[in-house]
Amino acid sequence: MFSSLRKFFASDADPREARRPLWNAVVATARAPHWYAQGTIPDTLDGRFDMISLVMALVLHRIDDEPAQGLAGVQLTELFVNDMDGQMRQIGFGDMVVGKQVGRMMSALGGRLGAYRAADGSDELRSALVRNLWRGQEPVEAGLTHVMAEVAALRAALAATPVNDLIVADHLAGAAH
Known part of the structure; x- marks a missing residue:
């Protein structure tokens, strides 16, 4: 009898958790020290968000290459x-603020999805990176050069990874730098 009741109280696994290794790889890639040291991206909450958004956009572009995924x-x-x-709640934002901030973050990610489709090495990509990663402040040229090279390397590594492999594992971790 109890075994038949268990099905009413058992929760199904969250299907999003299948993407957890990839999400963790996105965050690890975005938090790699070289972005902030050699790349001169500000190591701030905004800078970290901007890096996660950049890596996330590149990964989503790759997933988009396979419409079935x-x-x-x-x-x-x-x-x-x-x-x-969760991060905003952890640093003390209240319910009213979190919803608005998440909306802004989604809007920012949406904008970056479009902006980061620009070709590697292009003036359009350069402008998008300066606008988003350095908030429009002209970065040190060596930092920008580093970031542009690493973005190209990451994009190439993603392109070389079959989407099926990408979405089930953390193939990003060593992709760039």
Whole structure:
């Protein structure tokens, strides 16, 4: 009898958790020290968010190459939202503020998805990186050169990774630098 009741109280596993290794790899890639040291990206809350958004955009672009894997992109984005929500609550933002901030973050990610489609080495990509990573302040040229090279390397590594492999594992971790 109890075994038949168990099915009413058992919760199904969250299907988004299948994307957790990829999400963790996005965050680890974005937090790699070289972005902030050699790349001169500000190691601040905004700088970290901007880096996560950059790596996330590149990963989502790769997932978009396989339309049949669209759900994986949605699940990864939901993990992004949940993590950002949790991070803001952890640093003390209240319920009223968190919703608005998450909305702004999603809007920012959406804008970056478009901006980071620019070709590697292009003036458009350079402008997008300066606008988003350095908030429009002209960075040290060596830092920008480093970031542009690492973005190109990451994009190449993603392009060389089959989407099926990407969405089930953390193939990002050593992709760039």
